[in-house]
Amino acid sequence: MSPHEHAPPRAGRREWLGLATLALPTLLIALDMNVLGLAVPALSADLRPTGTQLLWINDIYGFLIAGFLITMGTLGDRIGRRKLLLIGGAAFGVASAVAAFSVSAEMLILARAALGIAGATLMPSTMSLIRNLFHDPAQRTVAISVWMTSFTAGSALGPLLGAVLLENFWWGSVFLLGVPVMLLLLVFGPLLLPESRNDGAGRVDLASVALSLSGMLATVYGLKKFAETGFDWTAVLAFAGGLALGYTFLRRQRTLDEPLLDLGLFAHRGFTASITVQTLAVFGIAGGFFFVAQYLQLVLGLSPLEAGLWTVPSTVAGVAGTMLAPAIVRRVRAAHVLGGGLVLAVAGFVLLTFTGPDSGIGAVVAGFGLLSFGFGPAMTVTADLIMGSAPPERTGAASALSETGSELGMALGIALLGSIGTAVYRVGVTEGTPAGVPPELATVAHDTLGGAVTVAAELPAGTADQLLTAARAAFTDGFHVNSWISAALTACLAVLAVVLLRPVTEPAAPERTRVH
Template sequence: MTDVDSARRVAPDATGSRRAWFGLAVLLLPVLLVSMDVSVLFLALPTMTADLDPTAAEQLWILDIYGFLIAGLLITMGNLGDRIGRRNILLVGAAVFGIASTVAAFAPSPEVLIGARALMGIGGATLLPSSLALISNLFPDSKQRAAAIGIWTAFFAGGSAVGPIIGGLLLHQFWWGSVFLINVPVVLILLAVGPFVLPEHRSGVRGPIDLPSVALSIGGILPLVYGIKQIAAEGFELSAALIGLIGIAVLVLFVRRQTRIPDPLVDLSLFRRVRFSIAIGSGVTGMMSLAAMSYLTSIYLQSVTGREPLPAALLGLPMAVTVFLFSMYGGRIGTWFGVQRAFAFALISAAVGNLLLLGMGVDGGLVWYIIGSMVAGIGYGISFTLISEVSVASVPPERAGSAVGISETSFELGNALGLALLGSLAALVFRSGGEFADTLGETIVRSGSNAGVLHAARESFVTGMHVATSAGAAVLLAMAAVVWWTGRGKR
């Protein structure tokens, strides 16, 4: 008898309709936490800096260590969940996340806060792949599973969008640690209810996890993501480029090892499946363009139009709502039109939305931002749901966790590439427009009341934003062409 059968015998009602949907509601809790904690810290950084007085390097580590560890551990934690039990690793990860959040909220020094954020990253890396993989156990019916994955994706996308808004509301009433402490009651609910409504699943047919592969995976992804982000933040540096190249070299060794061992950490044969390869490619290109678009428009709304952080975040709600709605129906759209056609449509829609941002200017164009972000949101919502669904549906149940780890890693890599490549392109265009500081914010501070310099700097930034978002649209259209060509005549 397989472990799937034994898991269902342990929780016989777990796949029943009412209990399954209640289980999904529980799984949405960690998804919201992980996605919110990527963005919620942005608004808290000024007051936290005033309280803890971190150095510039420590500030970067406070912001980045969480995402670094999530990116580096997703594949490993997905595989570990397949072996020791997805519910087990979900609950352990939630406990680690809750404890780390408490430590972060009351951190007395930057060093303690960096350590707490690192633990949050480790916990977060267990929550994403295990929660999505458990959906395949809760919903064996493909239609129900597609709807559930759509809801999961909608909440993941929505969490990153509402993170700054929730952070702004909390900071209006409480101290900076409240943005971490809010995680604790959510974790307690998950730990109390999860064991009773979530089925356990582990693969009994797989061997022990290959520790050298784990080391090579982490040792490749972490330097690569670090190098990319460092270049995005500081411009081209030889040391950062060398670190990134070391990461690539280690990943090459990782890939070679996966082809030679009987039970690899990453089953590279998955990439022979056209839909899976399309999903991963769409994940990288989609997040690449979305990261650049979100980053640059956030600066535009604050430093060009002069809005405070909370009003600027509220202007992102139309896109968040659009992504949320179309994420919920992405699987159904894929069923109606075929997965590859739906991917092509989603990528084209996201590209058109990015191109509509060309209507934004120094003295106006807010309507173009709202319309463009909503049109792009249609594409991002559909594609991200299809990516999650294809990742789960393309593999046998015992490999779901590792497949989800690959797809989530593609999101993290795309995010880093978007900030590094497209963000650096925007910065290059900005600096070529005049004798400005490295960033628009620094230029505004240094220029004081010099209206001529301020206007020229803002115009140069808008030009750089247009060039970068157009480049992002070009990448999306190129991926759409690949999808359309590979899917000709297929539904």
């Protein structure tokens, strides 16, 4: 068959309006991830979470999204992807309101968990519907670029809108941003999005759901416990148990006629390499996002609004990089675009190591600008390669796996790199704590930088200054260690991307066009 026969239909006005509607959930997820960073100091002072609770508040959202994505992708295939998208949107709005009015760290963790489960219904549905709306490969690349840009735009709007709210209202108000966004989705979704389902999809295997989720959470709990207490048998057993559950999950998928995770997708080199690079790249940048908001506010002393404004240049750079991606990949091999973007990200991580306890705003702005500009086209290329490598009948599973990789990378990055940075902080602040700090207050100060700032407000001026100096220096040391680890990992990924993806010129399905 000639590659020009049966040319795929091109999208029209209705499809592009549908894409704008699908961008709303992605925008919301980015808003929800980024406003939380600015709210950490305020909620730490109000709810007084422990260091472990603070990490759970940040990352349980991403872990439960990752844990349920494949499940929700299968469910969407059965009941309809548009229907699942609208159900998830309504649930996300309700959970956002619960998070906003949380009165304890435990309540906020549970609300964030509910947001994660609801978020898992949104993400695979959006990507599957994009594949259903845009059949032309060139238009699909542009559509994915717009979809990725909506995430970057949410990253920009989140700090700004969140900062304005934090300047005028309580910390919980940042979660209410999700309510109007979901209302727009519920109004325009039924009008612009076609229903899409796979009538032959199998039932959801509940045992696989339980194995994947419990294995993931046990593994991360072990890592957190180890970072908090050092060598501990609870941490070892949790980590080992999580790995065992993960292995059992994979073994089970090979025996099922309708597996929850279709391992056959990994037989294609382009798919496997792209999803690996995507997951590890997100892992590397996650730690930076976790630390930078606290650095700007708690180390440099900026207000939430000032911190939000200083993130705008990096977001503009990210939007520019993402929107340039479709034009670049028409002239340069996708593998080289991906590798070049990751090299820029390495330079950004190195610049972040030039920050100090008393100065460093220029290094943060320049470093995150390079990170965002490099990551924009890199993430667009990997998403397009993942979708292009999957056979048409497996695009739903492929989109779920792509989003699972991203969310798992983000959550693991916050958990592992955040734990490493927290461990470096604890060592430094413990050594530098002045003798005049009561033991019960010292324990709070040694847990998090936010705790140290809160404790300092209760101490005499001289003692408070010594404690804050030690705490800010220790936090900056942790930030630097985090940045060097991410730089080394991203440099390796840049080489891996070029080596593994350069030979990939034809996708799995014969009717698809070449990826240049």
